[in-house]
């Protein structure tokens with residue numbers, strides 16, 4: 001008998017719904033993709049140049065496991081200046097391979113078997129599988145459009161149980177674009193504090209918040225001692241391919257995460273760390289320009305969606321819109337597949353982010369303004385055609 005060597009835990013894991021869908025896109029010509037979750041901008045030149053220069057100067061070695069001392073100091077200064085946060089560069093900050101590694105390390109460092117972690121759905125695709133691989137028991141909290149896809153104190157209270165050890169919180173959120181005001185976060189924090197629940201806070205889109213200032217969870221009263229704050233350079237600085245992120249948290253948790261990181265990763269590549277240094281201390285103008293452009297696109301996308309009859313709450317951050325396609329009578333999968341085949345526009349079925357995503361699609365506006373315009377004309381055409389078909393049948 002041909003017995004698979006692959007462990008049960010991995011065999012049972014579903015492949016990412018985004019990947020499955022985008023395998024369809026491969027090989028198709030003239031497709032406008034509103035599917036990818038990464039900036040359409042190239043990393044600003046001054047950052048690329050500093051990396052090239054560091055190679056010319058011979059910076060090609062390992063760094064400290066925790067990451068370059070200089071980079072950790074810059075992060076500490078940046079967080080202090082921007083958010084008033086105090087993290088010790090030596091003991092409370094770890095440089096990771098993107099937020100992705102930070103998520104994995106944080107969960108592996110804190111879970112014992114049976115520990116439950118709350119995950120708000122729809123969510124970024126990796127949370128559930130990574131939590132399960134780390135030995136935790138993910139408990140999914142369904143959020144609905146009627147609540148603006150927001151976690152409210154009532155919903156949170158209802159979902160806390162005796163085994164709840166942590167919550168994985170992401171804002172601005174991929175895929176809904178939802179974010180939270182300081183007041184909203186404060187109300188959630190009070191409940192989490194009462195139950196002694198830890199927060200793994202994925203704030204990778206922090207600076208891409210459009211309607212109010214971003215509040216890091218660890219700035220809330222009493223929250224810093226129970227929060228692992230994750231952030232990185234991928235989105236805000238258009239540096240997805242460099243793979244640099246950072247984790248900040250209490251000493252013992254960062255030390256535990258560092259232990260795993262030192263055996264599995266050693267350190268983030270030095271060239272990428274050099275580039276990240278420049279991102280933090282170099283000119284802010286290119287970063288501000290990208291943010292302004294996302295904001296302009298956000299307004300365009302929301303207006304266009306409402307104009308063509310796909311209702312959408314206003315995303316407050318990141319670069320995603322999550323409109324309802326329920327009125328079309330199609331499932332998310334059918335809508336996305338037909339739109340791709342008939343109009344060559346690729347977007348992601350909401351179900352890629354959990355069953356709560358049925359009836360929705362994710363549109364990424366990390367795409368040039370002119371392509372966005374063209375894509376929306378095609379979607380409008382598609383909807384008109386679909387409407388005519390429904391009429392002629394009925």
Ligand SMILES: Cc1ncc(COP(=O)(O)O)c(C=O)c1O
Nearest residue numbers: 037098099100124174232234245
């Ligand atoms: C919410 C969220 N967290 C983490 C990541 C991964 O980020 P990184 O490139 O820093 O690993 C992504 C990427 O799409 C994301 O959307």
